[in-house]
Amino acid sequence: MSLPESDLIIRMATLRDAEAILSIYGPYIDKTAVSFEYTVPTLQEFQNRMQDYLAFAPWLVATKDGRVLGYAYASKYRAREAYSWAIEVSVYLAEDARGQGLGAKLYEELFTILTLCGYRQAFAVVTLPNEASVKHHARMGFEPIGVFQKVGFKFGAWHDVGWYRKELLSFEGSPSPIRPYQELQELTML
Secondary structure (H helix, E strand, O other), X not given: OOOOHHHOEEEEOOHHXXXXXXXXXXXXXXHOOOOOOOOOOOHHHHHHHXXXXXXXXXXXXXXXXXXXXXXXXXXXXXXXXXXXXXXXXXXXXXXHHOOOOHHHHHHHHHHHHHHHHOOOEEEEEEEEOOHHHHHHHHHOOXXXXXXXXXXXXXXXXXXXXXXXXXXXXXXXXXXXXXXXXXXXXXXXXX
16 A cells, blocks of 8 residues: 555655654664664754754655654765765654555655765665565665674664665766755755
């Protein structure tokens, strides 16, 4: 089952969305090893985190009838300049919004923006085992590139982390500087 396109709005997230986003993310911390955080951040901590990320890369929210159902965001892959054309991406959905194609819609919009910015590739990190996320990333064109074995300890067990890669643009020639995503908001109509 998928959400009707006409009922769904995907837009840039703002700090006003932090509480709704945190309510989606919190259960991933409290109930799963999907996130390696142990403690749900306070609203203020999460707003500060969002503000830091939004200064650099886009966060999107998907809403229906004003309710945030999911979000996707990009973050720096690494700090050194030679890594500038690589980006890390994540998507999280409310429990009742999973399995409806929403994660794909959020990623598609995010990839459009990242491509327009000039990023050449995106990386995703998945705690293993997580069959649903592995299948989702494969459907989105990600290829597995490695596994960090027993890299995280949560809920009394060691967890592997899979790394996945998706090419966004060709690697031919020298890349142009990355365009700030804020300049592209009008182009993408988000």
